[in-house]
Amino acid sequence: xxxxxxxxxxxxxxxxxDLVKANVLRRLExxxxxxxxxxxxxxxxxxxxxxxxxxxxxxxxxLVGCACGDPAEQAWYLGWVPWAIVHGHNPLFTSxxxxxxxxxxxxxxxxxxLGLVTAPITFFFGPVSSFTFxxxxxxxxxxxxxxxxxxxWTGSQLAGACGGLLYGFSAYVVGQGLGHLNLSFVPLPPLIxxxxxxxxVRQRGRPLRWGVILGLLAAAQFLISAEILFTTGMVSxxxxxxxxxxxxxxxxxxxxxxxxxxxxxxxxxxxxLVSYPLYFQLAGPLRIKGPAQGTIMNPFRADxxxxxxxxxxxxxSPAAAVRLGNSFTDYQxxxxxxxxxxPLVLLALWCAARFRRDRWVLLAACLAxxxxxxxLGPRLVVAAHETAIPLPxxxxxxxxxxxxxxxxxxxxxxxxxxxxxxxxxxAHWLAGDDHRxxxxxxxxxxxxxxxxxxxxxPFVLALLAVSTVVSLIPSWPLSTADVxxxxxxxxxxxAASQVPSGSVVLTYPFPVYSSNAAMLWKEIDLWRWxxxxxxxxxxxxxxxVTALPPPLSPIAVQEFLGYWxxxxxxxxxxxxxxxxxxxxxxxxxVLAHRVGTVILDTSWPRxxxxxxxxxxxxxxxxxxxxxxxxxxxxxxVAEGDGLCHPDCSARPVDSSRVKAP
Numbered sequence: 001x002x003x004x005x006x007x008x009x010x011x012x013x014x015x016x017x018d019l020v021k022a023n024v025l026r027r028l029e030x031x032x033x034x035x036x037x038x039x040x041x042x043x044x045x046x047x048x049x050x051x052x053x054x055x056x057x058x059x060x061x062x063l064v065g066c067a068c069g070d071p072a073e074q075a076w077y078l079g080w081v082p083w084a085i086v087h088g089h090n091p092l093f094t095s096x097x098x099x100x101x102x103x104x105x106x107x108x109x110x111x112x113x114l115g116l117v118t119a120p121i122t123f124f125f126g127p128v129s130s131f132t133f134x135x136x137x138x139x140x141x142x143x144x145x146x147x148x149x150x151x152x153w154t155g156s157q158l159a160g161a162c163g164g165l166l167y168g169f170s171a172y173v174v175g176q177g178l179g180h181l182n183l184s185f186v187p188l189p190p191l192i193x194x195x196x197x198x199x200x201v202r203q204r205g206r207p208l209r210w211g212v213i214l215g216l217l218a219a220a221q222f223l224i225s226a227e228i229l230f231t232t233g234m235v236s237x238x239x240x241x242x243x244x245x246x247x248x249x250x251x252x253x254x255x256x257x258x259x260x261x262x263x264x265x266x267x268x269x270x271x272x273l274v275s276y277p278l279y280f281q282l283a284g285p286l287r288i289k290g291p292a293q294g295t296i297m298n299p300f301r302a303d304x305x306x307x308x309x310x311x312x313x314x315x316x317s318p319a320a321a322v323r324l325g326n327s328f329t330d331y332q333x334x335x336x337x338x339x340x341x342x343p344l345v346l347l348a349l350w351c352a353a354r355f356r357r358d359r360w361v362l363l364a365a366c367l368a369x370x371x372x373x374x375x376l377g378p379r380l381v382v383a384a385h386e387t388a389i390p391l392p393x394x395x396x397x398x399x400x401x402x403x404x405x406x407x408x409x410x411x412x413x414x415x416x417x418x419x420x421x422x423x424x425x426x427a428h429w430l431a432g433d434d435h436r437x438x439x440x441x442x443x444x445x446x447x448x449x450x451x452x453x454x455x456x457x458p459f460v461l462a463l464l465a466v467s468t469v470v471s472l473i474p475s476w477p478l479s480t481a482d483v484x485x486x487x488x489x490x491x492x493x494x495a496a497s498q499v500p501s502g503s504v505v506l507t508y509p510f511p512v513y514s515s516n517a518a519m520l521w522k523e524i525d526l527w528r529w530x531x532x533x534x535x536x537x538x539x540x541x542x543x544x545v546t547a548l549p550p551p552l553s554p555i556a557v558q559e560f561l562g563y564w565x566x567x568x569x570x571x572x573x574x575x576x577x578x579x580x581x582x583x584x585x586x587x588x589x590v591l592a593h594r595v596g597t598v599i600l601d602t603s604w605p606r607x608x609x610x611x612x613x614x615x616x617x618x619x620x621x622x623x624x625x626x627x628x629x630x631x632x633x634x635x636x637v638a639e640g641d642g643l644c645h646p647d648c649s650a651r652p653v654d655s656s657r658v659k660a661p
Contacts, residue, residue, distance in 0.1 A: 037147070041147075058132055080094060092110070100504075109225070137185075139173060147163065162422065171311075235367060304382045310471070324383065343471050508614075516535040518599075586614075
């Protein structure tokens with residue numbers, strides 16, 4: 001997929017060459033491919049350093065957003081993989097969270113491949129360091145991948161560099177960079193598209209080699225995000241259909257046989273590498289019945305105005321437009337990756353129209369448009385208002401596997417193929433293809449008119465290019481939270497060793513989305529104990545997906561702790577009253593679920609409300625390192641040492657142990 005002619009020599013050979021472009025190309029050729037690639041990659045790296053300041057790549061003390069929610073969950077997953085392997089546990093299943101039933105991690109965003117890759121960082125600096133490093137690396141690595149692919153396709157170094165910048169720093173990657181490592185780390189889809197192009201279209205070289213490459217890429221992507229592998233396959237299949245309709249001669253018996261010599265080995269290799277994780281996802285314990293991410297009518301759908309209206313993630317944007325853009329996808333800005341900006345849309349349209357004779361430009365433009373239409377979901381949404389107009393996703397949404405796709409995430413491919421269109425446009429422009437008379441000017445037009453158009457075009461394109469860059473500048477640095485200031489010092493002190501290894505721990509705040517700070521405590525304490533509750537996708541009583549911890553009996557205990565953790569009706573509309581019955585149920589809860597230690601973060605809001613339950617059920621705690629600690633909870637309940645008898649509600653609370661919120 002290369003331009004027909006490129007290079008300074010081609011321009012110089014034309015009558016009346018563009019001296020500016022000839023000079024640019026000559027200088028690029030003088031740099032050399034290796035040195036140019038090094039400069040481009042360094043540029044990507046330097047730009048991405050601004051994303052999370054003051055956090056630095058691999059910072060073990062800061063998490064993007066907050067020390068909670070998805071960042072805390074994904075850091076936990078990265079750390080679990082190497083710890084489980086070293087300690088002889090199944091890395092795809094854990095009962096060290098949501099104890100005692102556990103979690104099927106294969107249906108969650110575990111990213112086992114990234115967990116293995118970052119194992120050395122995790123062992124030396126902790127999983128938070130691994131998470132921040134990979135979240136930062138997602139930008140330059142994704143951009144670099146697109147750069148090499150587009151340089152190969154276009155034959156232009158500058159076109160590849162610009163395309164890589166548009167993809168690796170797109171609104172999609174920036175948005176998912178708010179904490180979704182599995183979705184922002186996307187260097188593999190461009191390489192998968194490259195391999196498929198070599199296998200299906202070019203068919204040069206050894207088919208087996210490309211089959212092996214494709215199989216390894218597909219398996220690697222599955223072990224990072226099965227959703228992205230599936231959507232990459234969806235878009236690839238769509239591209240093959242478009243090619244087959246536009247160029248039927250590509251679908252011949254000989255070409256199909258040649259392609260099969262690569263696709264079959266790819267399927268065997270990928271299938272073999274992912275067979276066990278796939279089995280665990282589809283048929284393993286605690287698998288989810290139905291959509292793993294809700295129904296196809298969830299709010300995570302692109303808005304028709306999404307490509308044109310910015311959000312707070314774009315630095316230079318009108319306030320009124322930002323307010324509207326923030327409302328898309330139900331105010332979940334991290335999921336709204338459809339923004340391109342009006343200048344980039346115009347630039348892409350100009351490239352597609354100006355170089356429409358290049359079939360690869362047209363194919364990329366069709367795939368960009370198709371990806372956007374699919375990202376709109378089953379019903380058209382305009383300015384955050386859903387209409388009754390059905391869209392193509394309405395037909396495919398209920399299909400198996402497709403029902404697990406959040407439509408708006410297809411914006412990733414919209415961004416990539418727009419980058420492809422622009423990259424080919426730049427390559428053609430540098431190659432001098434724009435010397436043809438613009439459409440609409442006939443032989444009767446004067447030379448002066450032709451010269452005027454030819455003279456003004458570069459200035460208009462330059463203005464459009466600058467506007468594109470300005471409109472896409474992210475509003476960096478993104479907000480980060482200092483884990484060391486939000487985590488009680490108890491967990492980084494020698495006092496933490498008092499919690500027996502392998503014991504069961506009940507915490508306040510009760511770990512539930514998005515107040516799952518206790519998952520970070522567990523990471524910092526090196527997974528020594530099992531945690532009741534947690535934030536993960538698990539099946540409820542009917543097998544459908546839920547993010548709530550499994551309800552353990554007596555359920556009133558979790559309802560009380562969960563309500564005062566979230567301080568809203570996410571867990572239960574009205575919390576149980578703190579009376580003698582709840583205290584008795586708390587003791588039953590401790591015995592039934594083998595709770596060995598209870599830990600209360602004294603700085604957490606509403607801790608003053610929860611403390612009396614623990615004190616009346618378990619007696620006086622030790623206070624150390626910012627937590628109230630009840631060790632040997634089983635023995636405390638069994639022996640009744642220091643507990644209130646018989647009327648708990650009549651016993652006064654030790655006010656010295658109650659910390660203000």
